[in-house]
Amino acid sequence: MSKKLEDSGLWESSRMMLTEYKERMIAENSDFKLKRSMKPVLDEQQWEEIMRVLMESLGMRVVAHFKLYHEYEDCAAIGIVDKVDPYTRTFLIDGERFKMEDIIGAKL
Template sequence: MKDNKLTTGSNMRWESSRMMLPEHVQALRALANEEIKINKPHLDEQKWEEIERIVHDAICTKIKIDVSYYKDGGIQLLANSYVLLNHSKEHLLLNDNRSGITQTISISDLIDVQYSGAADRTDV
């Protein structure tokens, strides 16, 4: 005998109700995003001095740098960027050569700064 939606013991009767409302999908995605968020790392004084030195060198000699910064519960990377002179000491202006977009990043959100293409560069 072929099963139909009224056959006893068959689950076909409820098949049409297998859907999720858009609000439920959105809530599940928001919950998943909350679970993967991290707290902002705390940097020690030595790390801040290293960041300051590399940023100063990048401004003076127009060297490209890679910047890791904290944003919205995650760490973002901005690679191969020039640092532009900013008169406010609270933000960095970074010019991404590939897109031509200038981004403003708060200095307090910085996690790591390295020379582009050379993580262990010490000659500058």
């Protein structure tokens, strides 16, 4: 079989590429990399506030808003905490399980 048909041989075998295509490929790759965010490091006081909100929502049945870390998008969990599992370090809101280590902000 011809090498042109294997893997990405068709792309690699072409000797010419329009500058518009090349610029667009570079722009898409750089845009994708720029959108990735780093997880912030929380201090002890912030963790105490997060745990206070978790326990208040669990005990008093009030709605809590948790901001969760994700590399490429802003995520949030809003609702009443149903269960907190200290062994697996997870909590449950409306039947959906979240990791405590993913929390980067919390408020009632």
